[in-house]
Amino acid sequence: MLNDALAELSAEERGATLELTVNNHPGVMSHICGLFSRRAYNLEGIVCLPQGDGATSRMWLRVNENAKLQQVMRQVEKLPDVLALVHHPAEHEIFSLVGRFTA
Amino acid sequence: MYEMTGARAIIGLLERQGIDTIAGIPGGANLPLYDALRDSRTIRHVLCRHEQGAGFLAQGIARSTGQAAVCFATSGPGATNILTAIADAYLDSIPLVCITGQVPTSLIGTDAFQEVDIYGLSIPITKHNYLVRSADDLLRILPEAFTLALSGRPGPVLIDVPKDIQTATIRFARWPEPGCRREVPAADGEAIAQAARLIDAAERPILCLGGGIIHGGASDLARELAEKCSLPTTMTLMGLGAMPADHPLALGMLGMHAARSTNMALQECDLFIAAGARFDDRATGKLVEFCPGAGIVHMDIDASEVSKLKTATVGLVGDVRHTLAALLPLVRRRSRGAWRHTTAMLRRMYPMTLPEATVPERPYGLILKVAELLDEEAVVVTDVGKHQMWTAQVYPFSRPRQLLTSGGLGTMGFGLPTAIGAALAMPQRPVVLFTGDGSLQMNLQELATAVEQRANVKILVMNNRSLGLVRQQQRLFYNERHIACDFQLDVDFCTIARGYGIPSFNAPAGCDLDSLLRQVFAVPGPCLVNVLVGREEEVYPMVPPGAANSEMLGGFYAERCTC
Numbered sequence: 001m002l003n004d005a006l007a008e009l010s011a012e013e014r015g016a017t018l019e020l021t022v023n024n025h026p027g028v029m030s031h032i033c034g035l036f037s038r039r040a041y042n043l044e045g046i047v048c049l050p051q052g053d054g055a056t057s058r059m060w061l062r063v064n065e066n067a068k069l070q071q072v073m074r075q076v077e078k079l080p081d082v083l084a085l086v087h088h089p090a091e092h093e094i095f096s097l098v099g100r101f102t103a
Numbered sequence: 104m105y106e107m108t109g110a111r112a113i114i115g116l117l118e119r120q121g122i123d124t125i126a127g128i129p130g131g132a133n134l135p136l137y138d139a140l141r142d143s144r145t146i147r148h149v150l151c152r153h154e155q156g157a158g159f160l161a162q163g164i165a166r167s168t169g170q171a172a173v174c175f176a177t178s179g180p181g182a183t184n185i186l187t188a189i190a191d192a193y194l195d196s197i198p199l200v201c202i203t204g205q206v207p208t209s210l211i212g213t214d215a216f217q218e219v220d221i222y223g224l225s226i227p228i229t230k231h232n233y234l235v236r237s238a239d240d241l242l243r244i245l246p247e248a249f250t251l252a253l254s255g256r257p258g259p260v261l262i263d264v265p266k267d268i269q270t271a272t273i274r275f276a277r278w279p280e281p282g283c284r285r286e287v288p289a290a291d292g293e294a295i296a297q298a299a300r301l302i303d304a305a306e307r308p309i310l311c312l313g314g315g316i317i318h319g320g321a322s323d324l325a326r327e328l329a330e331k332c333s334l335p336t337t338m339t340l341m342g343l344g345a346m347p348a349d350h351p352l353a354l355g356m357l358g359m360h361a362a363r364s365t366n367m368a369l370q371e372c373d374l375f376i377a378a379g380a381r382f383d384d385r386a387t388g389k390l391v392e393f394c395p396g397a398g399i400v401h402m403d404i405d406a407s408e409v410s411k412l413k414t415a416t417v418g419l420v421g422d423v424r425h426t427l428a429a430l431l432p433l434v435r436r437r438s439r440g441a442w443r444h445t446t447a448m449l450r451r452m453y454p455m456t457l458p459e460a461t462v463p464e465r466p467y468g469l470i471l472k473v474a475e476l477l478d479e480e481a482v483v484v485t486d487v488g489k490h491q492m493w494t495a496q497v498y499p500f501s502r503p504r505q506l507l508t509s510g511g512l513g514t515m516g517f518g519l520p521t522a523i524g525a526a527l528a529m530p531q532r533p534v535v536l537f538t539g540d541g542s543l544q545m546n547l548q549e550l551a552t553a554v555e556q557r558a559n560v561k562i563l564v565m566n567n568r569s570l571g572l573v574r575q576q577q578r579l580f581y582n583e584r585h586i587a588c589d590f591q592l593d594v595d596f597c598t599i600a601r602g603y604g605i606p607s608f609n610a611p612a613g614c615d616l617d618s619l620l621r622q623v624f625a626v627p628g629p630c631l632v633n634v635l636v637g638r639e640e641e642v643y644p645m646v647p648p649g650a651a652n653s654e655m656l657g658g659f660y661a662e663r664c665t666c
């Protein structure tokens with residue numbers, strides 16, 4: 001019983017990463033973050049960098065895998081400024097690299 | 104090579120887009136745009152009296168035609184005023200392009216006079232929005248805005264244009280192609296085949312048509328499916344008209360104010376086929392008890408709707424028209440005699456109305472009298488409240504886009520400006536507005552617009568001197584502890600209408616409604632009729648908010664109900 005409960009809990013809490021390719025202009029970040037805040041769904045971490053000629057950016061979002069994730073992903077995919085979305089079921093290593101600065 | 108200002112380019116792009124009417128109000132930050140509009144030979148501007156009115160007027164055009172409509176507002180207060188109409192369009196998936204003026208780029212972020220971050224404010228209530236940062240971008244943004252507003256699940260798009268972008272000069276060799284609706288294919292073929300098998304195997308299926316059927320122009324195919332498979336068919340508020348009310352398979356609206364028989368049939372169904380409907384809580388009641396034991400087939404163009412609230416047995420993501428066309432040849436023709444007998448019996452046992460409720464002195468009677476005098480050409484607009492639900496319950500809607508009503512947002516004040524927009528878009532059709540004394544006063548100022556535009560709108564005020572639907576909720580769920588629902592002032596709407604130059608009539612109890620309404624409908628142009636409605640007239644049945652649809656309060660034959 002306890003083990004089951006623990007397994008369930010860790011599944012709930014498990015970190016996942018969404019990796020997005022987006023157009024790089026002011027406002028894109030608010031569009032994306034708004035989809036989370038509106039659903040009372042916390043973004044645990046954000047890393048965003050321009051890529052190539054700077055017309056687009058790559059964005060990594062660290063989230064806790066939970067029931068809201070599926071709906072948020074579908075909403076993210078609808079944004080015209082989001083060009084691609086990849087779901088990594090685990091935390092992406094970029095966060096451990098960046099994590100050094102908060103250690 | 105063309106050379107012109109950004110403002111002139113915007114007007115040119117709108118003209119090429121086929122826009123012939125724009126509703127709005129000018130102000131400092133959109134004066135260049137208005138200056139350019141003055142030279143347009145094909146666009147008529149409709150000056151409203153409040154930006155919310157302009158937003159809803161544009162909605163009236165969009166809702167009645169299915170085409171994207173345009174509204175203008177200036178920066179700051181103009182833009183914030185129009186937000187409610189945009190949110191309303193968002194929730195009902197109405198294609199709208201709203202163009203707001205903004206302070207010059209150099210002043211953005213300085214708390215300049217009439218500066219409001221309308222881009223930020225409109226993010227959660229638009230399909231997409233733009234803050235234009237270079238005049239050259241207009242050539243891309245305008246067509247794209249129309250494409251987005253019209254494609255997939257339609258919705259509003261906002262374009263915020265700083266004043267210096269409107270006055271900047273741009274040069275270009277060719278006009279871009281106008282934006283247009285992008286075709287979306289049918290759902291996946293295997294999923295459609297699976298849905299066909301579920302439909303064939305179901306003994307007690309119910310088809311539910313939502314607003315998506317109307318946006319997708321799919322009501323004819325939906326009806327074919329219903330007839331081929333003998334599917335009793337219910338409609339959401341937004342779907343009313345998708346199947347004619349007098350069709351033998353039509354069950355009317357479902358949900359909070361449905362006929363008892365409809366919600367009872369849903370309790371028994373073994374397959375719920377939702378087409379362009381999104382399981383709104385007003386339609387489903389307490390979700391876990393909605394259609395208990397039924398499989399779910401869900402067709403929607405928006406993938407994020409499928410299984411959002413209720414897990415679909417089969418999800419059909421795609422254009423509902425194409426999906427239905429692909430589904431039709433795969434399903435078996437069935438007569439489902441026993442099930443149709445059950446639904447017909449429920450309808451006979453629990454009728455929506457009784458003769459004593461349909462006398463002209465009572466709300467249903469008024470609504471049915473209007474329906475009797477008008478044909479299916481008429482456009483029916485409502486505001487929000489009891490009068491809206493009464494209309495949805497009994498008006499015999501017979502075609503898509505016949506009913507224009509604020510479903511998702513339920514915005515009081517929607518009615519009058521939307522009715523004017525519909526009248527301007529469809530000058531050959533009579534437009535009738537059922538409104539309440541509360542709702543009408545939320546955009547009353549648009550009576551002026553109705554007169555100036557000679558809009559053929561007949562305004563029927565179902566006047567109960569109260570915020571009726573609120574009053575009813577206090578009565579039912581707060582032990583009759585009434586507060587803030589009864590108006591102290593008995594407004595003389597006829598005098599007000601006359602002040603705007605609108606002919607008006609009082610319809611006291613016992614008057615000859617038939618001849619009064621005939622007289623009113625015979626004369627083109629705006630007219631207001633003030634009809635007294637008893638404060639105690641309630642909308643029944645009613646499912647308490649949050650309760651299961653099987654818990655219906657009130658209404659005829661409530662005592663017979665065992666569910």
Ligand SMILES: Cc1ncc(C[n+]2csc(CCOP(=O)(O)OP(=O)(O)O)c2C)c(N)n1
Binds near residue numbers: 572
């Ligand atoms: C803008 C807005 N404010 C408040 C409400 C809440 N509300 C819903 S119905 C209603 C009363 C409507 O009164 P009225 O227009 O007179 O219609 P009736 O119910 O009396 O027919 C109110 C206040 C709303 N829907 N919209």
